Amino acid sequence: MGGAKRLKRRAKKRLGLFDPLQILPFRGYGTRECLVVSGRLLEREGVIHDADEAAASEDATRASNGRLDNLRASIRRFRSDEIPDARIAVRFGPVRQEAVTDEEGFFRLELPLPEPVEPGWKEVELELLESMAGSEGIRAKAHVFVPPDEAEFGIISDVDDTVILTRATHRLRMIHTVLFNDARSRKPFPGVAAFYRALEQGPDGKGINPIFYVSRSGWNLYDLLDAFFEVQDVPHGPLFLTDISLIEPKSKALGEGQDKLTRIRGLLETYPSLPFVLIGDSGQQDPEVYGTIVREHPGRIRAVYIRDVTGPRRDQEVRAQMEQLRALGVPALAVGDSCEAARHAVDQGLIGRSALSLIEESSRADEAPEKVSDESHEGGSTRIL
Secondary structure, eight states: OHHHHHHHHHHHHHHTOOOOEEEEEEEEEEOSSEEEEEEEEEEOTTOOOOHHHHHHSHHHHSSOOOHHHHHHHHHHHHTOOBOOSOEEEEEETTEEEEEEOOTTSEEEEEEEOSSOOOSEEEEEEEEEOSOOTTOTTOEEEEEEEEOOTTOOOEEEEOOBTTTBOOOTTSHHHHHHHHHHOOTTTSOBOTTHHHHHHHHHHTTTTOOOOOEEEEEEEEGGGHHHHHHHHHHTTOOOOOEEEEOOOSSSOOOSSSOSOOSHHHHHHHHHHHSTTOOEEEEEETTTTHHHHHHHHHHHSTTOEEEEEEEOOSOHHHHHHHHHHHHHHHHTTOOEEEESSHHHHHHHHHHTTSSOHHHHHHHHHHHHHHHTTSOOOOOEETTEEOOOO
């Protein structure tokens, strides 16, 4: 399949049939000595593949797109034409390297730095180094986060049914959510944005604790999810998604280990002195994955929060998992809503007590416009974290 894409690329280049190209940069992460930069080269095909552009556009700022508009955009996302074997220049200050896109249009490289950089978000310049019909001068900027040395902890969070209600345990409902909702019509669970901001700021309200999002959603949804964080005021962070190719080979640039467990292990290795808070839901395997991490990395996990979205049978399994983690000395809690998690986080010294009232107020405000209905998940109710 990769060979077919290369033949298609050569034919389109020779005949000048490319749609306008776009470099889609992914939010990256790094240390003061090295930045990890990744992205994808795509034909644009009418979909806005940039969070800043999406947030500034009419589509992101008006009430919401129509359902048919969202469906058409979703179809275009999953029919995207990726550009393999293209050279991308990656520049940060005086440092320059080249990356080559793989069969799925992905690229990734680690950019060693000659001098340590200050913490915070860094802009890395990207440029397509070859001319294709109608696509000269293709550039983009990748944003890479370097945590400060004084960060107290990092946060690793699932996305589906943890930040956003996607009904991942119900296949048809999840597909409906993916196809018919845009960045504005998708809603975070009440209080999530305020709770995550409080975790980001830490107990004194002045910190910059890094947040990382790890999801089983496909990379074709990256622009939609990143725009969602922007318009819903959920703190940005590097977003690790999954190459969901069923027939085509998996991305070589992104590596073999795209599962949640491997991603989390990599983050703990990248930041060996940083403890983490893990947040997920009971719908899939988050309790089991997080339990493995706790056992593999004693002393590294400050707390585990699991949002309860399942029925009694799964609830019993999750309660047993949480009890096992508490027996290992890790505060672990299955919660019903953001406020319950926040109250526990105050007691654990993860957020300031003054943040609790803001989270409670935010939860009430988030619930006011549109009540989140109690959806049945395996006989249980949809609760909130």
